[in-house]
Each structure stands twice: as structure tokens, then as C-alpha cells.
Amino acid sequence: MQFSSRRKKFTTNSQTELYSHPLLFYVQPPLENISLMEFETFAVERLKLLKTIENLGVSYVKVSDQYIKKLEAESKALNFLYRPEADDRKPQSGPTEQEKRRKDHISHFILRLAYCQTEDLRRWFIQQEVDLFRYRFNALYPKQKLEFLHRNNLQYDTISVEEKKALHDKLVNSSYAVSGITVEDQDFYKVPFQDALDLVRSRKVYLKAGYVYIPHQEIVTIVLNDFRTRLSKALALTARSLPAVHSDERLQPLLNHLSHAYVGQDYSIQKNVGKISLEQIDSLSGKSFPLCMRQVHQSLRENHHLRHGGRMQYGLFLKGIGLSLEQALQFWRSEFIKGKVDADKFDKAYAYSVRHMFGKEGKRTDYTPYSCMKVILSNAPSQGDHHGCPFRHSDPELLKQKLQVYKVSPSGIIQILELVKGMHYQLACQKYFELTHNVEEASFSLNHPNQYFIESQKVLGGGRDIKRETDAPQKPQENSTKAPIAAPEAAANTQDVAEMTEELDSFFQDA
Ligand code: SF4
Known part of the structure; x- marks a missing residue:
């Protein structure tokens, strides 16, 4: 290189x-x-x-x-x-x-x-x-x-000894951590106030006629x-x-x-294949899904359809939490046929892409659930879409309403919205986790919707919510006959992931 x-x-x-x-x-x-x-x-x-x-x-x-x-x-x-x-x-x-x-x-x-x-x-x-x-x-x-x-030619203008003497009292009274003794001994830099807004805001410097007088120890502000x-x-x-x-x-x-990096576990490796029943999804979505998946699930249930972005984001997430291929096919089919898609059309237009997602069609590659960075930074939702990250893509007022519906306390909502305002979307989501799970400080750093799910299950009882499906006969699972595809080496992974995702995207496009 x-x-x-x-x-x-x-x-x-x-x-x-x-x-x-x-x-x-x-x-x-x-x-x-x-x-x-x-x-x-x-x-x-x-x-x-x-x-x-x-x-x-x-x-x-x-x-x-x-x-x-x-x-x-x-x-x-x-x-x-x-x-x-x-x-x-x-x-x-x-x-x-x-x-x-x-x-x-x-x-x-x-x-x-x-x-x-x-x-x-x-x-x-x-x-x-x-x-x-x-x-x-x-x-x-x-x-x-x-x-x-000196090395970087950052030679800011210092004031003369005469000017320093003339302003002595003002500098002592207005400058943070400057005493009468040190004024003579140190340099003061005179810079336009807009270059040192932090210092002006915190009233740490003397301000006169559009210029601030910055003592040497505060020089970091202008260097920054x-x-x-x-x-x-x-x-x-x-x-x-x-x-x-x-x-x-x-x-x-x-x-x-x-x-789009997310530097953590690879959630394409399914540890709980088949351990979630389709009947559990509604309740899990309220308890353990992050807001992005909760909203996309709710909209699927309401509209019996999801557009391309939603199907990609949600389909891979469900696969990551343990839905088997058969379950995924059953899940998507049963929901879509409640809407405008009949069973025949589903089998022709959508079943292939679900199988593809599980590595059973095309190049037979296993696909990785989206990380937060990917959800936040790529493919922003437009009108009629329900995917994306609500902390990044929802209007703050709408987000506030959602949080109220989900019974987040008013003070919690204020904290979340503050984080959103500062563009700390994952931290806002982590705060939502803490508030909805009653934990003071989450013991993890959130990077991935599937990580949110796993951490939630831990808090809610060590995964006891996930039980083996007993009420429906278990069909043989294609995935379960093979060892899960191992996480590829990072260097090789990058190219593969990019190619895979692109390829998969094309299969999921709406006709
Ligand atoms: S921060 Fe991540 S997990 Fe949370 S809502 Fe956004 S994309 Fe989902």
C-alpha cells in the first residue's frame, strides 16, 4: 500500500x-x-x-x-x-x-x-x-x-508588555486561573473572539472590542x-x-x-437457531428489540408489507436472533398474505430472497445482520419506509411521541433527546435500554441491534424468554445440519461483505 x-x-x-x-x-x-x-x-x-x-x-x-x-x-x-x-x-x-x-x-x-x-x-x-x-x-x-x-507555525500574536501593563487589572479579574503575580510572567494571546467561543462562553477570558485575551495555559482552545x-x-x-x-x-x-464499521461480535453466527417461536416475536419486540426493530416490526404487523429497506434490515436481524429459514419463510409469508400479496405471488417474488438471505440461493453466502453504523449511515428511509434508526432518522417530536407511547419517563425522554441533539444516536439508544430495563448503567457499549437483543435477554432473565418451539412440529433445518459459517478474517471479510450485501440488495428490490 x-x-x-x-x-x-x-x-x-x-x-x-x-x-x-x-x-x-x-x-x-x-x-x-x-x-x-x-x-x-x-x-x-x-x-x-x-x-x-x-x-x-x-x-x-x-x-x-x-x-x-x-x-x-x-x-x-x-x-x-x-x-x-x-x-x-x-x-x-x-x-x-x-x-x-x-x-x-x-x-x-x-x-x-x-x-x-x-x-x-x-x-x-x-x-x-x-x-x-x-x-x-x-x-x-x-x-x-x-x-x-513552533514546529507547526502556530504563532499566535501576543500582546506587548505595555498593553499587558495597561490591562493588568482586567486580565487578572477576567482570566480564569491568572493571578497578579503571573500576569507579568506569561504571554497573553489576542485573538478574534469567534476563534475562542468556548472560552468566551465559560467566561474564562477578558473580552474587549471583539478580541479575547487568552493566557498561555488556555492556548489549547485556539489550537483546537x-x-x-x-x-x-x-x-x-x-x-x-x-x-x-x-x-x-x-x-x-x-x-x-x-x-460502516462496527468493531465487535459477528452476529451472522446464529447461536439460537430455532430457539425462538414465531408466537414469541410480538412479545419480544416490546421487551427486547431495539427501537429500530420494534418500529419496523410494528409497521409490518399493521401494513402486512415492508419495503425493501425494511425487509433487509429486519429480516437479517431476525435471522441473527435465531429464526430458522423455515420460520422466516413462514413468518414473512403469513404476514404478507394478510395484505395485498397472495401466497402464489409470495412464493414467486419473495421466498427466493428469504432463502438467499440464509445462503440457500445464489452464491450461498451467509449474510450479516446490519450494525448500528450501517443502519444509521446508509440508505436513509424516505416516505413510506420504516427502516433506519429512529434516533437518527425520526423527527425529534415524533421520537418524543414514540418514547411516550413506550412509557419512557419524561426525564428519560429529555436525556435521550439531549443525546440525539448531540448526534450521539447509539448512546441515546443505550439510554433507552437503561431506562426500559431499569439498569443504572449499561455494562456494554452499543454497536449492534442484535447486541441490544442479547443484552436485553440477559437482563430479563438470562435468555429464559427464548424457549424451544414446542407447539409446531420442527422441520429439519438446513442450517442446523452444517456448522455455522465461521466469522471470516477481517481483511477478507470486508470485500466479501460489500459484495454480498450488494448482491443481496438486488434480490430484495421491489418489483
Ligand atoms: S442505535 Fe442501533 S440498535 Fe439502536 S435504534 Fe439505532 S440502529 Fe437500532
């Missing part, structure tokens, strides 16, 4: 020079060759780190000790930088500081490629990267901070603004080069997979 497009421009900087400081501003793209395996491992691990950052940002104050400790622990576990060490002595185990810096550099640029594709992806990526950058900048020693500013602006522009530029990247058949599926 080669990051070669701007190679000529940057050949003057050697890798050693580039990684001589613990913090990068990600100005230069990586120039070396790396293997596809490394490409994917680095990207997935950074994604895990960014997801942790998102979760922590909602649960803790971003500069609090707890936040820093947890982020430090996760960074350490994933072999990312977590302490700005000054030297590069070979540790007893694990990668050196240089190796961690290299991984940080490369993984950032890979995720740029994956997360520049849509406005939603860009916004999410920038937010998490900014939080990561804040944590790392704050962890630098003062000398390293200055060094970082700069970082955010540059990253936003860089993502827009990267998006323009996407057609070239997409023409690379090795990269395109990897990047698509990463942008």
Missing part, C-alpha cells in the same frame, strides 16, 4: 524527523508502503479508540481525571500514545514510542479516507479527533507544547480551533479524491467497511 500522491512534496522530511514530537498536526500524509493487513489493523484500532472517546465524552467531563484515566487506559490497551514520553527507549514489551507515533499517523490518514464520504461521517470523525487531540495536547509538558506550536478548521478542510479535499481511491478494488471495500 502506498500513500504516493503527494510524495514529491514531502520527501524532504524523514520519518524520524516527523515522529520526533509526540503530537502530530497531521499536515503530511504518510509516504511509506504498508501491507493491507497493517492498513486494516491500524484503522480498526483507531476506530475503537474514537468510539471510546465518543462514549467517554457523554459520561464524563472531558478534562476530568476519570475521563483522562479511562482514555489513557484505552490508548494503552490499543498501543496508541497515551503519555508524551520524551525518549524512545525500547520497552520491555510492546511497540516503541516511534512505532506508536507511526501508527497514530497512518491510522489517522486511513480514517480520513473512510470518513470523508458524507457530512455525517465527517462531523463524527472531526468531533472525536478534536477530543483526542485535546487530551493529548493537555498531556504535553509545557516545553513540548511550545515546541509543538485551528485543528478543527484544518481537518474539516482536509476532509473536504480528501472527498474530492475519492473517485480515484474507489477505483482501487482493494481499498474501496475496506474503506466502505470502515465507515
Whole structure:
């Protein structure tokens, strides 16, 4: 793998020079060759780190000790930088500081490629990267901070000694953590107030005639603004080069997979095949289905039909929770024939696609239930559709009404809507889980509708709700005669999943 497009421009900087400081501003793209395996491992691990950052940002104050400790622990576990060490002595185990810096550099640029594709992806990526950058900048020693500013030409204007003297009292009274003694000893930066809105909002700085006077220790705010602006522009530029990247058949599926990535269990492996009876689905949908599946189930029951997006999302989810092929055929047939589709039409137009979903037609591949990222980020529902994620795709007022119907308390609804407003859709869903299952803090980080179901079953009695179907004769199950298809290796999986999903989509199109 080669990051070669701007190679000529940057050949003057050697890798050693580039990684001589613990913090990068990600100005230069990586120039070396790396293997596809490394490409994917680095990207997935950074994604895990960014997801942790998102979760922590909602649960803790971003500069609090707890936040820093947890982020430090996760960074350490994933072999990312977590302490700005000054030297590069070979540790007893694990990668050196240089190796961690290299991984940080490369993984950032890979995720740029994956997360520049849509406005939603860009916004999410920038937010998490900014939080990561804040944590790392704050962890630098003062000398390293200055060094970082100089290396990156971040030379903000400081005020003169005379101006400092003239404003002495105002600076002391208005600046957070500045005393009369320290004013003389430190630099104050004069920047347009719109570049330091956080500081203005929290009344931490002196504001005069459209400018704020920022003491040196608060400089992180303007560095972050700069970082955010540059990253936003860089993502827009990267998006323009996407057609070239997409023409690379090795990269395109990897990047698509990463942008919809969910880094957890593979729910295509069915552990409970046949352990759910069709009669249980209504009750399970109220107790253990996440909102996305609950709403799609309700609409299927009401309209006796679901359009393509709904059938894909819900069909794979049901398969993931344990419906066998025979049950799935029976389920869809019995519901559709209550509407405008007769049995004959169902068998001709829909049965094939259900069998296909179970790997019994076409390429005979097993299909993976959709992760939250996939539901949230791809194929947004339009008029008449019922799929999607209600936390992402429903109007807030409509979501509020739904939550009221589902008996979520008014204070719970406020908390959920706050999370939705901050675009933390999975965390909003997790809050919904906590409120509807009466648990104070969920012990998992939600990534997948099938994970929601399993966790719900655990809380509601260790899966006791799922019983073997006894009232209907069990037909032999095609799946049960074979071992379930093992989770493929991640690298191979990406391409397969992209191809499979595309192929399956075409089978599910409405005639
Ligand atoms: S966050 Fe995930 S599980 Fe929850 S409603 Fe949205 S897609 Fe479904």
C-alpha cells in the first residue's frame, strides 16, 4: 500500500524527523508502503479508540481525571500514545514510542479516507479527533507544547508588555486561573473572539472590542480551533479524491467497511437457531428489540408489507436472533398474505430472497445482520419506509411521541433527546435500554441491534424468554445440519461483505 500522491512534496522530511514530537498536526500524509493487513489493523484500532472517546465524552467531563484515566487506559490497551514520553527507549514489551507515533499517523490518514464520504461521517470523525487531540495536547509538558506550536507555525500574536501593563487589572479579574503575580510572567494571546467561543462562553477570558485575551495555559482552545478548521478542510479535499481511491478494488471495500464499521461480535453466527417461536416475536419486540426493530416490526404487523429497506434490515436481524429459514419463510409469508400479496405471488417474488438471505440461493453466502453504523449511515428511509434508526432518522417530536407511547419517563425522554441533539444516536439508544430495563448503567457499549437483543435477554432473565418451539412440529433445518459459517478474517471479510450485501440488495428490490 502506498500513500504516493503527494510524495514529491514531502520527501524532504524523514520519518524520524516527523515522529520526533509526540503530537502530530497531521499536515503530511504518510509516504511509506504498508501491507493491507497493517492498513486494516491500524484503522480498526483507531476506530475503537474514537468510539471510546465518543462514549467517554457523554459520561464524563472531558478534562476530568476519570475521563483522562479511562482514555489513557484505552490508548494503552490499543498501543496508541497515551503519555508524551520524551525518549524512545525500547520497552520491555510492546511497540516503541516511534512505532506508536507511526501508527497514530497512518491510522489517522486511513480514517480520513473512510470518513470523508458524507457530512455525517465527517462531523463524527472531526468531533472525536478534536477530543483526542485535546487530551493529548493537555498531556504535553509545557516545553513540548511550545515546541509543538513552533514546529507547526502556530504563532499566535501576543500582546506587548505595555498593553499587558495597561490591562493588568482586567486580565487578572477576567482570566480564569491568572493571578497578579503571573500576569507579568506569561504571554497573553489576542485573538478574534469567534476563534475562542468556548472560552468566551465559560467566561474564562477578558473580552474587549471583539478580541479575547487568552493566557498561555488556555492556548489549547485556539489550537483546537485551528485543528478543527484544518481537518474539516482536509476532509473536504480528501472527498474530492475519492473517485480515484474507489477505483482501487482493494481499498474501496475496506474503506466502505470502515465507515460502516462496527468493531465487535459477528452476529451472522446464529447461536439460537430455532430457539425462538414465531408466537414469541410480538412479545419480544416490546421487551427486547431495539427501537429500530420494534418500529419496523410494528409497521409490518399493521401494513402486512415492508419495503425493501425494511425487509433487509429486519429480516437479517431476525435471522441473527435465531429464526430458522423455515420460520422466516413462514413468518414473512403469513404476514404478507394478510395484505395485498397472495401466497402464489409470495412464493414467486419473495421466498427466493428469504432463502438467499440464509445462503440457500445464489452464491450461498451467509449474510450479516446490519450494525448500528450501517443502519444509521446508509440508505436513509424516505416516505413510506420504516427502516433506519429512529434516533437518527425520526423527527425529534415524533421520537418524543414514540418514547411516550413506550412509557419512557419524561426525564428519560429529555436525556435521550439531549443525546440525539448531540448526534450521539447509539448512546441515546443505550439510554433507552437503561431506562426500559431499569439498569443504572449499561455494562456494554452499543454497536449492534442484535447486541441490544442479547443484552436485553440477559437482563430479563438470562435468555429464559427464548424457549424451544414446542407447539409446531420442527422441520429439519438446513442450517442446523452444517456448522455455522465461521466469522471470516477481517481483511477478507470486508470485500466479501460489500459484495454480498450488494448482491443481496438486488434480490430484495421491489418489483
Ligand atoms: S442505535 Fe442501533 S440498535 Fe439502536 S435504534 Fe439505532 S440502529 Fe437500532
